[in-house]
Amino acid sequence: QVQLMQSGSELKKPGASVKVSCEASGYTFTDYGMNWVRQAPGQGLEWMGWINTNTGNPTYGQGFTGRIVFSLDTSVSTAYLQISSLKAEDTAVYYCARKKLGDWYFDLWGRGTLVTVSS
Amino acid sequence: EIGMTQSPATLSVSPGERATLSCRASQSVSSNLAWYQHKPGQAPRLLIYGASTRATGIPARFSGSGSGTEFTLTISSLQSEDFAVYYCQQYNNWPRTFGQGTKVEIK
Numbered sequence: 742q743v744q745l746m747q748s749g750s751e752l753k754k755p756g757a758s759v760k761v762s763c764e765a766s767g768y769t770f771t772d773y774g775m776n777w778v779r780q781a782p783g784q785g786l787e788w789m790g791w792i793n794t795n796t797g798n799p800t801y802g803q804g805f806t807g808r809i810v811f812s813l814d815t816s817v818s819t820a821y822l823q824i825s826s827l828k829a830e831d832t833a834v835y836y837c838a839r840k841k842l843g844d845w846y847f848d849l850w851g852r853g854t855l856v857t858v859s860s
Numbered sequence: 861e862i863g864m865t866q867s868p869a870t871l872s873v874s875p876g877e878r879a880t881l882s883c884r885a886s887q888s889v890s891s892n893l894a895w896y897q898h899k900p901g902q903a904p905r906l907l908i909y910g911a912s913t914r915a916t917g918i919p920a921r922f923s924g925s926g927s928g929t930e931f932t933l934t935i936s937s938l939q940s941e942d943f944a945v946y947y948c949q950q951y952n953n954w955p956r957t958f959g960q961g962t963k964v965e966i967k
Contacts, residue, residue: 786958802955845951846894846909
């Protein structure tokens, strides 16, 4: 079955770090790039950036540099989103979404991971 | 950054009726526009790409049109499973940007 399986909800304190995983199955992982999309409470979708699964090269969207790191483990077809120095405003649902290399729409999404930052 | 404005914010429609959703870009995005359906607790689903091409497995009642700055998603006869939030997204320019969504609710 073609799917993206994301890790479970996280509750973190301000200043901590979190690492969200997105495991791909049912397709060749390196045939598609992986994007990350944020949805803050009551807000719309915001593209955070993407990582090329062939080269491992990440591209970060505006406002998503410094505390955000995208990474891969191609041996287990998994992409990761790490956020450090968490702030309350990082509270959101984070989605991974694949795109064909060469295309730019997202044809498969994960169900999202809720990250809550609270003291 | 290209701003994407969706209207209306909420659309109340009876089952079987037609729904028309609009998306406007702050500058031309050519036909590089996608529509997604999102239900609570579920993964968003790609409906339309290239402004008018239905994604694999999407029913024919969903259609997209437009180019440049004005786009429309039409659901010809709403089914119960179509009540959801719909987002447009441009992928012509960096960064990729989404509209704020249109919630289609049961009237």
